[in-house]
Amino acid sequence: MNITFQEFLELYDLREEDLQEFSVLSNLLSKEEKETIGKRVRDFVFLYLPRSAKLLYDMNLKNAFSGTIEKFIDVSMLNSQLALTYSNALARIHRVNIDIPPDDFLKDYLVFLKNILDKVKIPTGKEKTFKKYIFFLTAIGFYIAITNIKETIEEIETDPITKLPLHTFLCSNFSELVKKRRTVVLLDLENFKEYNTIYGYRIGNTILSMIAEILKTFFEKDIILRFQNDEFFIFTDKSLLETRNVLQKIRKYLQENTLILADKNFPIEIRLDFTSILLRVENTEFPDPKYLLWILYNKLKDIEDKTFEKMHIVSFSEQEHYLEVFKTMLTILNVLDKNHVLLAVQPIVNLLSGETVFYEVLARIKTSNGIISPNSFINYVNDNSIEEKIDSIVIEKALSLLKENCFDKISINLSFNSLKNRFLWFLSRINDSKDLGEKIVIELVERRNPLHLKSIKDKIETFKKLKMQIFIDDYGTEYSNFSLLKNLEIDGLKIDGAIVSNLGKDIVDETFIKGTLEIAKFQKLSVVVEYLETKEQLKRSKELAKKLDYQDLLAQGYFFGGSVHRTV
Template sequence: MKLLRELFQVYNFRPEDFKEIQELKKFFNSEQIAKIGKELKAEVIDKFPEYKNLLKNRGVNNELFAETISDFFNSIFEAESLTVTTSTIIKTHKNWNIKSLDFIEVYFSFSEKILSILYDISSKHPELIKNIRKLTRLLFIIAVYFLRSSCKTNAEQTITAADPMTGLPSRYNIQKIFPECVNKDSLFAVVFDIRGFANINTYFGYEVGDSVIIYFATFLKETFLEEFCKGYPNIFRLQGDQFFVLIKGTQEKVEEKVKRFLEKIKGKPIKIPLEGDRHTLDIILISVGTNVNVCQDISNLLWILENSLREFKKTQKDGFFFIDETIKERCQRRKENVALVIKAIKENRVTFAFQKIIDLYSGDIFAYEVLARIKTKDGKLIPAGVFIDDISFYSLDGDLDKIVIEEAIKYKAKTGMKERLSINISNALLEGNVDLLERVTRENGVPPKEIIIELMERQNLTLISHLKEKIAYLKKLGFKIFIDDFGVDYANFHLIETLAIDGIKIDGRFVRNIDKKILDREFVEFVLSVARQLKVAVVAEYIENQQILKIIKDLAKDFNVLGQGYLFGKPEVKE
């Protein structure tokens, strides 16, 4: 009983809301509710024939079933009555061994029938819509209550930091018991992720989102639940829409079991009442697994699982994937690089180098590109190319940008440099700290017109909120805007057509072999022709020798192209 009252508070369903939905009760009569009861009993027998004998043995005929539905319907409109009735239903289900997922399917069918009647009536009484939507919210709150009540584990009383929604132990509990409870030889760890879960909350509301989480947790328990160690189950809730399951067996058996589970849940979507109709909500899952012996500790294991999941989500919509050695090595490298950058930032070991960007026809220095570097404790320099893609997963590149921007612009002001600086800006900085550029140039007395901002196209610029407005703001201040890495990953010509940019940098992989690969030459020539039409500057990266330089000049013809590469000088570290 306490749980339902708590849910009323969590979802802000107030006593006055109950008073308002009571107005809807008068639109129903006993014959309608009795009819719904008979239809639901027929649905139970049709979908779940295993309950036919149970109902018969318990003496539940059509009339008694309909009477039970009527009692439940009448209780919905009054908080205390609803609390007592729902508690009785939960106890009955436990005594009769009724599966919660079977019950919730019938419950949503009941809700859909009630709401359908009301929405039909609302066509003539539109003033009812507000209260119908309140009743819909209440029906979902009741669904959350039913699912949560059935979702508790036997071990819940012994678990500290248990997830309050599902009753499952949390990430903290995995870390607590893992070292002493894991037999690593025949144990696999699997992470399940509900795809698009944020959209469920956005489109349908948090009551529906919570219903989906608990529904899925219940499904996991019915398939995988067993006591693991010290009273803990083998299923944990990692965060939001992610769950962690430990499964014993060979790799083949584990894979078979997980794939069978995915097929089962695909065949049982959650059917929710929405706007007077029943909406089928598919739960789309992507999951990854590995033997737990790949790591010495749980932190590394979770890192590999969660980062592998990120990798697979780039290319896969759903399914189950075992993590191979390549993925493990990539995840391990990413972890090491993230640790490297965090430590370098903390210990003030971030510096920068300048590399010339040359006007290919006059030979003058057009600008210096500012390149991030990390100094190791023994004085070696690590270029950004080693770690930049790895840290962008965690928006650490924004922190790195801030340091490099501040230090490079201070250096320019202190030394009186007249040449422009061309600075890479990550999505992370543009998303949350775009004012930094204006502040740093103003504080150091550097005109924004002497700063080129390079947007890194490999990070998918379209994900930046209000991108056009941010670029317009920076250009109004006087900054020049170039797109870096053009032609790689997310690059597309629509961007340079729709964004008010000043230049593009052709990614070096199309330039370095232009003397050997005809397709690279064709691509560069096409980019130059588009840039000529749009009247934007072009920088060709990776000009390493005279032959490449000659080809670029020949392709450009009368178009003034800029160049960058070892032919003009290697990056030089500035202190």
């Protein structure tokens, strides 16, 4: 059903004469205050709403965005008819031209309202009018969001393909499901994506329907859900052992009965298998589905070899471990939401001259129980893809240190995820200050296989144009390897501390360091040896550099000073 904005307001008993009163509020905000609100909302978008930020950048609307907000404040206060027209135009642009995600819009709009409330000092006697005005602005936000919904939103609990309940059923019936069942199974169908991609969704949907029917046959009286894509959940009264036996029968059935599906003029042989995670839920309390899902999906992620053993039971000790990790994750997320991230800085020193070249900015998580060391939280951050958020907070605080002239030069860790998703926001922060780039060293951190190297190279080229230096962090471990050195235009490497700690002890690690210095000399790169903590490590580092006549060896570690907390 289409509804005009006028009709929408009438639903909430807001009439034209009410809107006309807003003209008396025109002087409550100065030009400077409106500009500040516009810029703050723009900054919020570029920090927290990357999809919307990219659209604004792609359409060259970065500066126009804050100007649009200033204009909207004016028209909504001075002319109610203009505001009606403007809101309808916003809805059309939002839906058709820009297609900003509705959830992004609502977050952005709520920040706009908060800034209005923070800035306006309401004169005596105008409180009632101001309340109406804020209600009016709130209504506009909901009107635009509703205009974007093309179909009536219904909570669908049945999958139209398999006729099984969906994840919404799990959320709304979780307590009953867990209370009345002994075992839960996460079943992950293998090779489905390949079949779906090669032969199309019709064959893919047929496979899902057939698997659903097989599961219903073997788990006749149990609850089976299609959770997402090629994953199924089974809530059963059977014990762990009984459930395992049934799953083995299903696997045997699939192995002995190749599915034959017709595609146009030729038959397709479908060979299916699955990996399953079994968890005993009998007499176990889970506050909500998130805890259960966390355990099952983390167990699935931890399975190193899925090709040999297909069924895995979550032990009690594993369950306790996953729940402990989950609680730590919730603590970290809570800290990030409240921005309780501390900065620490550590000097990076030239080994030959002894001079400090720059300082690395490090993150520390502050909780009610004290500060969590980086070794305690860094794996959680990396494994659960929230490094973007912590990167953004650290970058914001680190740039403040530079703008306050606390340091001449700093290095900032930037994950490949942040480089991919927060690049435009980061550029906007750099461009706010002149010549800030030449004071920044970017330390690229990658603990997963980096994809789309071409896109990364393009972004690094942009950094280089702003006179930033680029270092590869943790070089020699995981994915911080020779491929990055060979393919990216960098200025330096940081050899991982696990390798540096073996200087004078391990011939392989020492040979690796020597080889890295030879390459760095040829490529005219700087090298930082991390975690340098002993006189022996310092001595061997200098000897290697001297033997190769390598002049640009830097060091970082407690031998030159530990990390020092800085307040921003």
